[in-house]
Structures are given as C-alpha cells and as structure tokens.
Amino acid sequence: xxEGRRQRDAEKPTARLRRLARIGAxxxxxxxxxxxxxxxxxxxxxxxxxxxLSKRVLDWRWRVPxxxxxxxxxxxxxxxxxxxxxxxxxxxxxxxxxxxxxxxPFEYHGxxxxxxxxxxxxxxxxxxxxxxxxxxxxGRDSIMNLAIxxxxxxxxxxxxxxLAALNLTLAQFQFMVQGFSQNGVFFQHLGNFRNxxxxxxxxxxNGFNKEFMTGAQLLVDLANTLVFExxxxxxxxxxxxxxxNFTQPLLRxxxxxxxxxxxxxxxxxxxxxxxxxxxxxxxxxVNLIASNxxxxxxxxxxxxxxxxxxxxxxxxxxxxxxxxxxGGYKTVLERxxxxxxxxxxxxxxxxxxxxLQTQLDTYKLTLGLPPELKVRLDDSALEPFQLNDVKLDELxxxxxxxxxxxxGKNDIPDSEIPRSTLAAAARxxxxxxxxxxxxxxxxxxxxxxxxxxxxxxxxxxxxxxxDKELKAIFERKTKLAGDLKVVLEETxxxxxxxxxxxxxLISGLDKAKPEDAVKTLRDDLVNKEFRSRLSELFVAxxxxxxxxxxxxxxxxxxxxxxxxxxxxxLDLKNALAQVTDAWRDIExxxxxxxxxxxxxxxxxxxxxxxHSTLYRFDASSSIHRMGLTFDAPINRRAERNAYRTAQITxxxxxxxxxxxxxxxxxxxxxxxxxILVTRKQFDIGREQLITTSRQVEEAEYALxxxxxxxxxxxxxxxxxxxxxxxxxxxxxxxxxxxxxRLNLYRDFDLMDxxxxxxxxxxxxxxLLPTALRIAASAPAASLAIPAGPFDLSGTQSxxxxxxxxxxxxxxxxxxxxEAESPxxxxxxxxxxxxxxxxxxxxxxxxxxGGPGAPAGPPQTPSPFATRPQ
Numbered sequence: 001x002x003e004g005r006r007q008r009d010a011e012k013p014t015a016r017l018r019r020l021a022r023i024g025a026x027x028x029x030x031x032x033x034x035x036x037x038x039x040x041x042x043x044x045x046x047x048x049x050x051x052x053l054s055k056r057v058l059d060w061r062w063r064v065p066x067x068x069x070x071x072x073x074x075x076x077x078x079x080x081x082x083x084x085x086x087x088x089x090x091x092x093x094x095x096x097x098x099x100x101x102x103x104x105p106f107e108y109h110g111x112x113x114x115x116x117x118x119x120x121x122x123x124x125x126x127x128x129x130x131x132x133x134x135x136x137x138x139g140r141d142s143i144m145n146l147a148i149x150x151x152x153x154x155x156x157x158x159x160x161x162x163l164a165a166l167n168l169t170l171a172q173f174q175f176m177v178q179g180f181s182q183n184g185v186f187f188q189h190l191g192n193f194r195n196x197x198x199x200x201x202x203x204x205x206n207g208f209n210k211e212f213m214t215g216a217q218l219l220v221d222l223a224n225t226l227v228f229e230x231x232x233x234x235x236x237x238x239x240x241x242x243x244x245n246f247t248q249p250l251l252r253x254x255x256x257x258x259x260x261x262x263x264x265x266x267x268x269x270x271x272x273x274x275x276x277x278x279x280x281x282x283x284x285x286v287n288l289i290a291s292n293x294x295x296x297x298x299x300x301x302x303x304x305x306x307x308x309x310x311x312x313x314x315x316x317x318x319x320x321x322x323x324x325x326x327g328g329y330k331t332v333l334e335r336x337x338x339x340x341x342x343x344x345x346x347x348x349x350x351x352x353x354x355x356l357q358t359q360l361d362t363y364k365l366t367l368g369l370p371p372e373l374k375v376r377l378d379d380s381a382l383e384p385f386q387l388n389d390v391k392l393d394e395l396x397x398x399x400x401x402x403x404x405x406x407x408g409k410n411d412i413p414d415s416e417i418p419r420s421t422l423a424a425a426a427r428x429x430x431x432x433x434x435x436x437x438x439x440x441x442x443x444x445x446x447x448x449x450x451x452x453x454x455x456x457x458x459x460x461x462x463x464x465x466x467d468k469e470l471k472a473i474f475e476r477k478t479k480l481a482g483d484l485k486v487v488l489e490e491t492x493x494x495x496x497x498x499x500x501x502x503x504x505l506i507s508g509l510d511k512a513k514p515e516d517a518v519k520t521l522r523d524d525l526v527n528k529e530f531r532s533r534l535s536e537l538f539v540a541x542x543x544x545x546x547x548x549x550x551x552x553x554x555x556x557x558x559x560x561x562x563x564x565x566x567x568x569x570l571d572l573k574n575a576l577a578q579v580t581d582a583w584r585d586i587e588x589x590x591x592x593x594x595x596x597x598x599x600x601x602x603x604x605x606x607x608x609x610x611h612s613t614l615y616r617f618d619a620s621s622s623i624h625r626m627g628l629t630f631d632a633p634i635n636r637r638a639e640r641n642a643y644r645t646a647q648i649t650x651x652x653x654x655x656x657x658x659x660x661x662x663x664x665x666x667x668x669x670x671x672x673x674x675i676l677v678t679r680k681q682f683d684i685g686r687e688q689l690i691t692t693s694r695q696v697e698e699a700e701y702a703l704x705x706x707x708x709x710x711x712x713x714x715x716x717x718x719x720x721x722x723x724x725x726x727x728x729x730x731x732x733x734x735x736x737x738x739x740x741r742l743n744l745y746r747d748f749d750l751m752d753x754x755x756x757x758x759x760x761x762x763x764x765x766x767l768l769p770t771a772l773r774i775a776a777s778a779p780a781a782s783l784a785i786p787a788g789p790f791d792l793s794g795t796q797s798x799x800x801x802x803x804x805x806x807x808x809x810x811x812x813x814x815x816x817x818e819a820e821s822p823x824x825x826x827x828x829x830x831x832x833x834x835x836x837x838x839x840x841x842x843x844x845x846x847x848x849g850g851p852g853a854p855a856g857p858p859q860t861p862s863p864f865a866t867r868p869q
Contacts, residue, residue: 037084038084042083042084045169046069048169049069049165049166049169052168052169052270053161053165056270056274060752061568061570061749061750062275062279062570064161064274064277067755069158069159072148072149073127074124074127074149075149075155075368076121076369076370077150077155077368078121078124080121082114085114087114087116087117088111088112090116090118090119125373129142135374135375136373136374136375137375137376137378138363138376138378139294139378141756141758142378143293143294143367144285144288144289144756144757144758145757145758146367146368146369146757147367148756148757150369151368152368153366154368157277157280158277160273161273161274161277165270165273167266168270171262171266171267174211175213175263177208177209177210178208178209179207179208180205180207180208182205183203183205184201184202184204185201186203187199187200188201197229198229198230199227199228199230201225201226201227201228202227203224204223204225205222206221206222207219207221207222213260214254214259215254215256216249217247218244218245218246219243219244219246221242221243222241222242222243223240223243224241240606240607241604241605241606241607242603242605242606242617243603243604243605244602244605245600245602246600246601247599247600247601248599248600249597249598250597250599250628251594251595251596252591253591253596254591255591257587261584261585261587264581264584265581271577275573275574276574278749279571279749281753282746282751285746285751285757285759286746288366290735290742290743291736291739293363293366294363295381296735297356297363297377298379298381298382298731298735299731299732300352300356301382302728303352303728303731304349304352304353304356306724306731307349307724308349309724309727310720311345311349312397314338314342314345314720315342316396316397317716318335318339318342319400321338321339322335334713337714337717338713338716341717360375360377382731384548384549385731385734387541387546387727388538389439389442389443389537391435391439392439392534392538395439398428398432399432399526399531399534402425402432403522403526403527405425406422406425406522406526413515414514414515415513415514415515416514417514419510419517422509422518422521425521425526426502426505426506427506429525429526432530433495433499433502433533434499436495436534437492437495437496439537440491440492440495440537443488443540443541444488444492446541446544446545447484447485447544450547454477454481477547480547481544484540484543487536491536491537494529494533494536498525498530501525501529505520505521505525531700532701535700538697539690539693542689542690543690546686546689546690546730547686549734551679551682551734551737552738554744556672558669558672560772561668561672561748562665562668563772563775564750564771564775565665565668565747565749566665567771567775567778568771568775569747569748570749572660572661575653575656575661576657578653578656579650579653579654579657582646582650582652582653583650583653585646585649585650586650589639589642589643592642593636593643595632595633596629596630596631597628598628598629599627599628600626600628600629601624601625602625603622603623605622606621607621664747667747668744671743671744672744674736674743675740675741678733679737681733682730682733682737685729685730685733686730689726689727691726692719692723692725692726693723693726695719695723696716696722696723698719699716699718699720700716702715702716745762750767
C-alpha cells in the first residue's frame with residue numbers, strides 16, 4: 001500500500017503538467033488564429049492620433065476643428081461600407097488579365113460575402129444643400145463648407161496631418177514596454193523499432209524589452225519547453241530558463257538629450273504639421289474666395305451684366321437709327337457703324353458667357369464637385385454695383401418706343417397722325433413722368449441716407465497714417481452730396497413743369513394743328529425734356545451710388561502690419577523651432593564621434609536539472625555576469641561626415657529662418673502696397689465712372705440734335721465703350737482690394753476659420769488692436785536684425801513707407817474735380833455752355849486724358865443746362 005501511494009504521488013505532478021500542456025496548446029491555437037480584431041487596431045490608432053493632435057492645440061491660431069480622418073458622410077468621397085472589410089471594387093478588365101492570383105483557386109474565398117460596391121458614393125447628391133430649382137448656391141459663406149466636405153485636396157492635406165501623428169505613435173512606442181510571446185508545437189521522431197522516440201514538444205519564449213530615455217536597454221526572456229514522450233519512457237520537462245540582459249551606455253548613446261532627439265523631432269514635427277495645416281486652411285479659404293475664386297467669378301458675372309447693358313444701349317440706338325434712316329435723318333454709313341458696334345458687342349458677350357462657364361467648371365473641380373453639377377452664384381455682393389434704378393432702363397426703353405411710334409407707320413406725315421394716337425401717347429408720357437418722379441423721390445431718400453453716413457463719418461474723425469487723404473476724400477463727398485441735392489431738387493421742379501406742359505398739350509389738342517402737336521410732343525417733350533430728366537437722374541444716381549460702395553478699411557501702418565505678422569506667422573514659428581532642431585542634431589552627431597563605453601549585466605536563471613517542477617530556479621544552475629565594454633573610436637568616417645553635414649544643415653536652417661522672416665516682411669509690404677494702390681485706383685475709378693456716364697448721356701443727347709459736321713455716331717460708340725470699361729474697372733478694382741485685404745489677414749495668420757468654413761473674426765474690432773498690443777509687448781519675434789527700428793505708433797504715412805525707394809514729385813490722389821479746372825459735375829452753367837465746355841476725353845482721371853487727348857462728345861446743348869425760369 002505504501003508503494004502504491006508513492007506511485008500515485010509521483011504521478012500527480014505529471015497529470016498537472018499534462019493538463020497545463022493541453023491548455024497551453026489550446027491558447028497557442030487561439031492566439032495564432034485570431035489575435036486582436038481589425039476594428040480594435042483601427043480604433044486604437046485613431047484614439048492615439050486624435051489624442052496627440054488635441055494635446056498640441058495650445059493656441060487658437062493653430063486650432064483645427066475636430067473631425068475624423070474619413071471623409072464626411074455627406075461627401076462625394078464618403079464610404080458607408082465597413083472600413084475593416086470593404087466590399088470588392090470594380091476592376092479594369094484589361095488589368096484583370098495580369099492579376100497573378102487570378103490563376104489560383106480560392107482567390108476570393110471569404111471575400112465574396114462582402115459584395116461589391118461602386119467607387120463613388122452614389123447618394124451624396126441627395127445630401128447637397130440645394131435651392132428650389134435644384135441648383136447648389138455658391139456663396140461666400142457656403143463655398144468653404146462645400147470644399148471642406150467634398151474637396152479632394154483638402155481631404156488629402158488632412159490625411160497628411162493624420163499620418164504625421166500616426167508616425168509619431170510608433171516613435172513613442174520605442175520607449176514603451178514591448179512584450180513578446182513566441183510559441184511553437186513540434187512533433188519529433190527519432191530512431192526505429194525498439195529504439196524509436198516519439199515526442200510532442202511545446203516551446204515558448206515570453207518576455208519584454210524596454211528602452212529607457214537614458215539610453216539603457218533591458219531584455220527579459222523566459223523560455224520553457226514541455227516534452228511529451230509517447231514511447232513508454234514517461235513525461236519529461238525541460239528546465240525553464242530566465243534570461244535578463246541590461247545595458248547602459250556611458251559615452252556614445254548616453255544621456256536623454258541624445259537618445260530622445262529622434263523622438264523629439266517627431267513630437268515637434270506633429271506640431272509643425274498642425275500649424276502648417278492651420279495655415280493651409282487660411283490659404284485654401286482665400287484661394288476659394290478671392291480673385292482666383294468666388295470674387296473672380298463675380299467679376300466675370302458683373303462684366304457680363306455690364307456688357308448686356310451696353311448691348312441694350314446699342315440695340316436701342318440701332319432701332320432709332322433704323323427708324324431715322326427711313327425718314328432720311330441718318331445715313332447708311334451711320335446706321336452701319338452702330339450695327340457693327342452692336343454685332344461686336346454680341347460677340348464679346350458670347351465669349352464672356354462661355355468664359356464664365358469654363359471658369360465655373362474649373363471652380364467646381366476645386367470644390368470637389370462634378371463639372372456637370374448645376375450651380376448658381378450668390379450675387380448679393382454685387383448689389384452695390386447696381387448704380388442705377390432698373391426702372392430707369394424700363395422708362396428709357398418705353399420712351400424710345402414712344403418716340404419711334406410718333407414717327408408714324410408707312411411714312412405717314414405728321415399732319416395725318418390721328419389725334420387719338422397723340423392723346424394716348426401724351427397720357428403714356430404723363431404716366432412715365434409720374435414714374436420718373438417716384439424714382440426721383442427714392443433718390444432723395446438714398447441721398448438722405450448717404451448724408452447721414454457722412455455725418456457719422458465726420459463725427460468719428462480722421463485718424464491713422466492716411467488721415468489727410470481721408471479727410472480730403474470726405475470733403476469731396478460732402479461737396480458732391482450738396483451738389484446732388486441741388487440737382488435732384490431742380491429735377492423735381494422740372495418734372496412738375498413737364499407734367500404741366502403735357503397736360504396743357506392734352507387740353508389743347510383738339511384746337512392745335514396735328515403737325516405742331518406732333519412736333520411739340522415728340523421732339524420737345526418726349527425727345528428733349530423727358531430724356532433730359534432721365535439723364536439727370538441717371539447721372540445723379542451714378543454719382544451717388546458709386547460713393548455708397550465702401551471698402552473695408554485696414555487701419556494699420558506698414559510697420560504695425562509687419563510687427564503683427566512677425567508675431568503671429570505660424571511658418572515663422574516653425575522655422576525658428578527648426579533652427580533649434582538643427583542645433584540639437586549637431587550635438588547628437590557629435591556624440592556619435594565618441595567611443596562606446598557600456599555597463600552590461602546578463603543573468604541566466606535555470607532550474608535544477610533533476611527537478612520536475614516548473615519554474616523552480618536553482619542558484620547552482622544560474623549565471624550572473626556584469627562589467628564594462630569599450631569600443632575605441634577608431635573608424636569614424638561615416639560619423640564624421642554625418643557630423644559635418646549636421647553643421648552645414650544648422651547653418652542652412654539659420655539662413656532659412658532669415659529668408660522666411662524677410663519673405664514675410666516682403667509679402668506684408670506687398671499686401672499693404674496693393675491695398676493702398678487698389679484703394680486709390682478705386683477712388684479714381686469712381687471719378688472715371690461719373691465722367692463716362694456723363695459722356696454717354698451727352699453723346700445720346702447730341703445724337704437727337706445731330707449737329708452737322710460732328711461725328712456723333714462715333715462719339716456715342718466711344719462713350720458707350722468707355723462706360724463699359726469704367727464699370728468693369730470699378731468691379732475689378734473692388735475685387736482686387738478685397739483680395740489684397742484677404743491676403744493680408746491670411747499673411748497675418750489671424751483668420752479663424754470654423755468647422756463650417758466661416759471666417760468668424762472678420763468683423764472683430766479688437767482683433768488687430770489686440771494683436772498689435774501683443775506684438776509690441778512681446779519679445780522680438782525675429783532673430784534677424786531689421787533695417788531700422790519699427791515705428792508702431794501708426795503715425796507714419798503708409799505711402800511714405802511703401803514707396804520709400806521710389807522718388808516721385810507727387811503721389812497724392814488728385815480726383816478730377818479737385819484739379820484746377822471747371823467743375824465736372826452737373827448741371828453745367830450758361831458760361832460753360834457758351835464756351836463749349838463738356839466732359840471731354842481729356843478730362844483728368846479718364847483713360848487717354850490730358851493735353852492733346854482726343855475730343856469727347858460734340859459741344860451740343862447739354863441736358864444739364866440751366867433752364868430759364
């Protein structure tokens with residue numbers, strides 16, 4: 001009995017080991033076949049990346065809206081399928097022939113159940129914000145949002161930011177505990193017959209390694225082998241073995257400042273990438289909105305509208321020429337000149353419309369939208385450029401029809417026109433005069449609103465580097481507003497007088513001779529008086545509304561703008577940090593020139609050879625070894641070259657920083673210069689538009705009187721072309737100014753673009769003052785020494801700063817009406833009419849003006865002449 005108990009006691013460890021072996025084998029199979037799921041690794045990577053990015057948002061200037069790296073679910077790029085097991089995409093048939101795996105079975109085994117899916121998300125258009133006509137509205141506030149959702153370029157740049165942070169997770173893992181577990185199952189057969197041996201071996205090696213930021217490395221490895229013998233020789237356990245290795249460098253590769261430099265570069269690099277992406281968002285916004293984007297499209301749209309207005313004017317004049325040609329008042333040559341201008345205008349309009357559509361298609365690609373998608377430009381920004389009431393165009397067209405209708409049909413003489421026709425025409429004229437009076441009343445109201453703005457501007461005062469010039473322009477506008485009030489009042493009285501004349505004509509129509517009534521109604525009231533009132537309101541509205549178009553001011557001197565940019569530019573901050581990176585790299589490479597002096601420890605803990613219990617280590621079987629190793633720095637050619645390269649790279653980084661600083665200053669000076677130039681161009685463009693609108697009205701008035709020997713037809717065509725050019729120039733200059741202003745804020749890196757693509761701090765009155773105060777109180781933002789100390793008082797003229805190297809006798813803006821010449825605003829007085837003064841092509845501020853310039857419209861009686869009381 002005692003012998004049996006000893007046998008059972010001896011078998012107990014063996015049974016336990018067998019059960020443990022079975023469990024170990026089962027775990028090995030599970031780990032080998034499964035492991036963590038794809039979804040786990042994907043989510044874990046996202047969690048690490050988003051945590052890294054959020055920790056680096058230390059300042060609102062490089063704040064980026066939180067979002068996933070995947071495309072927006074509303075996007076054309078959206079992928080609603082399972083990202084860890086995407087469906088099979090369609091393949092190119094020709095490329096399919098060269099898929100090597102297609103020749104083997106089971107190519108799609110396990111994949112077919114995923115199904116197939118098109119490359120593009122087909123339901124994205126259902127989620128587009130559309131208007132009632134199913135068109136997508138392209139407005140300033142919606143464009144950036146459309147691009148954020150659909151732009152392939154924007155998505156690619158955000159993915160680059162994600163990948164930069166993803167790469168950092170691997171660098172961070174370098175200093176984490178890195179576990180490992182290696183397992184194997186082997187069947188071994190040895191010998192034959194009575195000497196054969198059949199064994200099942202379970203081998204495992206489990207442990208971890210750890211790299212410390214001091215340069216030390218630790219490796220712990222526990223190896224064990226379980227052997228099952230099936231030849232009647234029993235169960236054997238291989239002795240477990242625990243290996244420990246530790247190394248600490250003392251010279252080369254020692255100290256945290258050397259070991260962690262590679263990690264620091266990637267840690268800092270993610271911050272650089274985040275700043276670069278924040279700056280990219282501002283650049284992307286400006287590119288979408290400015291002259292190469294939305295505002296440029298508006299410029300083309302307004303040019304088309306201006307061309308359409310020009311075409312309508314030519315069409316009206318052509319119809320008049322056709323009628324007067326039949327009556328013998330015009331020649332075929334004059335008619336053909338107008339017809340040629342009309343045809344040429346049609347061609348230009350056709351080309352402009354095609355050009356706009358081409359630009360729209362290109363713009364859609366930038367937004368990530370298909371070219372065939374129907375869109376509509378939000379033209380609300382063009383409302384200030386509607387310089388005349390649309391009612392004036394309607395009244396002008398109806399007046400032309402009335403005028404031509406009074407010539408009679410089929411060459412009927414004036415004496416044979418029925419009195420009923422004359423009475424109907426007179427009542428129609430009365431109605432038109434009433435409508436014109438309504439337009440005049442509205443113009444009075446607009447003038448009152450403008451004068452209220454001028455009063456507020458006067459109370460605010462004029463400060464800043466260009467206060468004298470701003471005050472001069474204000475005085476110019478104040479004088480113009482006073483003159484316009486006089487003109488509109490005279491027009492109101494004249495309209496009442498004209499209305500009375502028409503009523504008198506109607507009352508005495510039964511007693512008057514038909515030819516006299518026709519002459520009075522057609523030539524005097526319709527052609528002269530009504531056209532004169534129409535022209536007065538046309539010019540007055542042009543003069544008033546053109547000054548109601550406002551430019552958003554930039555109240556900064558050049559030095560202040562430079563200081564703000566140097567204090568806030570993200571790329572300059574990156575360049576400064578990269579100089580430090582290059583300097584530290586020198587120290588890292590210098591460390592590699594030293595020899596290796598390492599402290600090493602290695603331990604091998606083993607179990608007693610005759611013991612059958614797991615993990616029972618015995619000191620008699622264990623080994624411990626420690627000491628120092630030294631490798632003399634004899635062969636250091638590669639290290640020497642790397643060290644020298646690092647020194648040169650550092651100098652390059654210094655120069656790159658200086659270049660970045662200088663380029664920023666140059667760009668800010670350019671932006672401020674463009675703002676100054678385009679603002680003055682806009683002021684001049686206003687005067688050009690006023691002058692050219694007067695020329696058109698003068699030319700059309702002269703056309704009705706047709707003085708012999710005067711090229712009235714060519715004068716009219718030239719005046720219409722000048723008006724078209726002036727209108728296009730005005731909208732183009734306004735867009736150029738807005739583009740320069742957007743560029744300036746972009747180059748400040750002060751734009752706050754939210755998740756919906758809205759520039760949120762555009763109208764923040766404290767943005768620039770706060771930025772200037774911080775720039776003035778902060779340490780120097782540049783290591784480079786400026787040419788001179790910055791004057792941040794804001795009192796120095798921007799013109800003097802921007803044109804400091806260009807000598808000019810006079811760069812101040814001289815508006816035409818401030819020159820030493822007669823007033824260029826109506827109404828003209830009797831002395832001017834007697835001397836033949838009219839708005840000539842040589843007027844200051846008009847292309848081709850100056851001494852010797854071609855003459856303008858003929859010196860005919862003006863519709864703005866003072867009428868005798």
